[in-house]
Amino acid sequence: MAAESIDHRVNKRLDWRAEFCDPALEAFFRRSMQAHDACQMRHALWVIACLFLTFSLADYTLVEADEAFTALMAMRLTVALACALLAMAVWQRPSLAQRTLPINVVCLLTITGLLMTFRLNPEGALLHLASVVSVSMVLYLFVPNRLPWRLAGNAYLVSGCIVAMLLWSILPSSLLATSLLLMAFVNLLGWMTVNRLGRLQREQFALLLEERNTNRRLEVEIAERNLLEERLRHMARIDPLTGVANRRRFFELAEQERRRANRDGTPLSLCMVDIDHFKAINDRHGHAIGDLALTMVAARCQSVLRESDIIGRYGGEEFIIALPLANLITARNIAERLRHAICRQPLDVDGLCLPLTITIGISRVDDSETGLEESLQRADRALYAGKASGRNRVVVMSPEAPGVPFTGTPPRLIPVATAANVATAAPAEARAGEPPPGPA
Numbered sequence: 001m002a003a004e005s006i007d008h009r010v011n012k013r014l015d016w017r018a019e020f021c022d023p024a025l026e027a028f029f030r031r032s033m034q035a036h037d038a039c040q041m042r043h044a045l046w047v048i049a050c051l052f053l054t055f056s057l058a059d060y061t062l063v064e065a066d067e068a069f070t071a072l073m074a075m076r077l078t079v080a081l082a083c084a085l086l087a088m089a090v091w092q093r094p095s096l097a098q099r100t101l102p103i104n105v106v107c108l109l110t111i112t113g114l115l116m117t118f119r120l121n122p123e124g125a126l127l128h129l130a131s132v133v134s135v136s137m138v139l140y141l142f143v144p145n146r147l148p149w150r151l152a153g154n155a156y157l158v159s160g161c162i163v164a165m166l167l168w169s170i171l172p173s174s175l176l177a178t179s180l181l182l183m184a185f186v187n188l189l190g191w192m193t194v195n196r197l198g199r200l201q202r203e204q205f206a207l208l209l210e211e212r213n214t215n216r217r218l219e220v221e222i223a224e225r226n227l228l229e230e231r232l233r234h235m236a237r238i239d240p241l242t243g244v245a246n247r248r249r250f251f252e253l254a255e256q257e258r259r260r261a262n263r264d265g266t267p268l269s270l271c272m273v274d275i276d277h278f279k280a281i282n283d284r285h286g287h288a289i290g291d292l293a294l295t296m297v298a299a300r301c302q303s304v305l306r307e308s309d310i311i312g313r314y315g316g317e318e319f320i321i322a323l324p325l326a327n328l329i330t331a332r333n334i335a336e337r338l339r340h341a342i343c344r345q346p347l348d349v350d351g352l353c354l355p356l357t358i359t360i361g362i363s364r365v366d367d368s369e370t371g372l373e374e375s376l377q378r379a380d381r382a383l384y385a386g387k388a389s390g391r392n393r394v395v396v397m398s399p400e401a402p403g404v405p406f407t408g409t410p411p412r413l414i415p416v417a418t419a420a421n422v423a424t425a426a427p428a429e430a431r432a433g434e435p436p437p438g439p440a
């Protein structure tokens with residue numbers, strides 16, 4: 001079971017075995033302890049194997065080199081070999097350290113082998129007692145068996161030891177009671193220690209899980225907040241209806257462009273775009289259709305502009321565009337393209353065919369200006385001049401004659417307004433000395 005599936009239910013309650021009452025949590029704990037248990041198991045097995053072989057030295061001093069000694073050695077070697085084999089198997093497959101069967105088979109073999117030494121060497125009473133105590137402690141402290149199996153193994157060890165001692169009269173009866181007390185004490189101590197260790201481990205594990213759950217919840221919360229912040233930032237920048245920059249964002253970006261243009265000595269032009277007779281669309285078809293039409297006009301304008309151009313909604317049915325690197329001639333050409341993009345084909349708004357036109361007022365930001373306000377006013381004046389002179393046209397306001405716009409007749413290209421051309425009111429294309437339309 002994955003950590004996520006036991007989320008929110010880290011039940012710290014433990015049973016008499018010092019295991020989690022929740023079986024899923026216990027299984028998860030045991031799985032997470034697998035590597036640790038495997039390591040512990042390997043060490044325990046090597047310790048038992050070494051102990052068994054070491055005690056053969058004592059056998060050698062106590063038993064003469066006869067058949068009994070050979071049998072003892074054979075038994076000790078068998079146990080040591082079984083332990084070594086299991087240790088190597090656990091090294092290969094750590095999951096074996098938590099399998100009841102192989103652990104208990106080796107425990108059974110070890111304990112039986114130990115009891116057999118009683119028979120083969122009835123003289124070494126104290127040696128046997130020491131072996132029983134050692135193996136008992138190893139079974140409790142190092143073999144990562146579950147508590148009932150540890151208790152069962154030790155019960156077999158103690159009862160076998162008592163039976164063997166009585167059967168083969170190994171211990172004088174005066175020492176039997178003391179030995180029993182000693183074994184009972186060792187078992188009590190072992191049980192209490194295992195219980196305490198198990199509880200501590202599981203309490204720590206539960207705390208760790210809780211901490212992990214809290215961290216995960218915090219991560220989710222942080223991600224949600226970041227998303228919300230990003231959405232808010234987006235909402236603070238974008239006009240929700242048309243998807244273009246809102247007025248505040250437009251002026252942030254346009255101001256950056258103005259400073260860059262000023263620094264690099266490059267041109268920057270502003271276009272004020274207003275939809276003609278938009279009120280009539282609202283009145284005739286309703287605001288919902290008006291909204292859709294606004295969105296489509298913004299999209300058509302965007303499709304004509306370059307990535308570096310900045311378009312924003314100025315308010316109502318008015319848009320504003322900053323054209324970096326565009327002098328008035330280029331700006332006028334771009335504005336004409338915008339105008340054509342809108343008027344060349346009626347908008348298909350929700351099945352309705354809406355013929356729309358726009359009027360555009362243009363001004364260039366002058367190098368001497370420290371903000372966008374003045375050029376904005378000029379563009380606004382040009383726009384209103386365009387409205388006044390019939391709409392559906394581009395009007396350019398020259399910085400040299402800011403109060404006097406030049407209006408031309410669509411769809412002809414309209415040159416930069418100057419005092420001279422206003423005075424003569426000659427057709428734009430016929431004006432001599434103007435540079436031809438083209439990139440700035």
Ligand SMILES: Nc1nc2c(ncn2[C@@H]2O[C@H](COP(=O)(O)OP(=O)(O)OP(=O)(O)O)[C@@H](O)[C@H]2O)c(=O)[nH]1
Binds near residue numbers: 275287290
């Ligand atoms: N549907 C819709 N209409 C809007 C929105 N903002 C402004 N308007 C409408 O746009 C219309 C603008 O009307 P006017 O300022 O009289 O301009 P016009 O009708 O376009 O006329 P001219 O600009 O003189 O050609 C008003 O009816 C506003 O209600 C909007 O977000 N959605």
